[in-house]
Amino acid sequence: MSMLENIGKGITKAGSHLSQKAHDLGELSRLNGEVAIRENHRRECIRILGERYYDALRQGDVPEQSVLYEEIRSLDQELEMMKKKIQRLRKNFICQNCGACIPSHGSFCPACGIRIIKENTCPVCGTAMDEDARFCVNCGNRTVDLFSRGE
Numbered sequence: 230m231s232m233l234e235n236i237g238k239g240i241t242k243a244g245s246h247l248s249q250k251a252h253d254l255g256e257l258s259r260l261n262g263e264v265a266i267r268e269n270h271r272r273e274c275i276r277i278l279g280e281r282y283y284d285a286l287r288q289g290d291v292p293e294q295s296v297l298y299e300e301i302r303s304l305d306q307e308l309e310m311m312k313k314k315i316q317r318l319r320k321n322f323i324c325q326n327c328g329a330c331i332p333s334h335g336s337f338c339p340a341c342g343i344r345i346i347k348e349n350t351c352p353v354c355g356t357a358m359d360e361d362a363r364f365c366v367n368c369g370n371r372t373v374d375l376f377s378r379g380e
Contacts, residue, residue, distance in 0.1 A: 249297060253318050256314075256318055257318050260311050260314055260315050260318070261315065263311055264308060264311050264312065264315070267304050267308055268308065270278040270304060271304040271305070271308070274297050274300055274301050274304070275301060276292075277357075278301070280299045280380055281294060282294065294324060316330060316377060319333070323336070324338040324340065324341060325343075326341050326343045327341040327343075329341065331345055333357065350366065351365035351368060351370055351372065354366050354368040354370070355364065
């Protein structure tokens with residue numbers, strides 16, 4: 230393989246990576262907007278539920294509000310799914326010990342303190358790496374014995 234072919238493949242891979250990052254940012258923006266809309270709708274449903282309940286109690290009734298309750302429950306489920314998608318796009322981890330959200334650059338859980346072991350990270354500095362990386366882009370540590378690959 231010629232040097233120009235290697236350069237071409239590198240440029241193609243970088244372009245693909247940038248395209249994926251742009252897509253992920255667009256998806257994050259869209260999801261954050263949807264989350265904000267649903268959270269506002271949920272707050273409004275709870276406000277209406279509270280007003281109706283209060284008005285009914287003032288009149289000596291016990292109101293039936295199962296429709297609003299079900300709508301709020303449905304919104305809660307949608308919000309949960311959207312927030313999980315956002316965490317995946319941000320490449321956050323979920324602590325296997327306590328379920329807390331851990332930023333991608335974290336090495337320990339901020340809630341319970343357990344050490345996080347991540348795949349495809351530099352064993353020296355913890356920087357995320359491509360599966361086929363031979364050296365860490367952050368500290369330069371050799372990640373694979375080059376002689377074992379026949380090079």
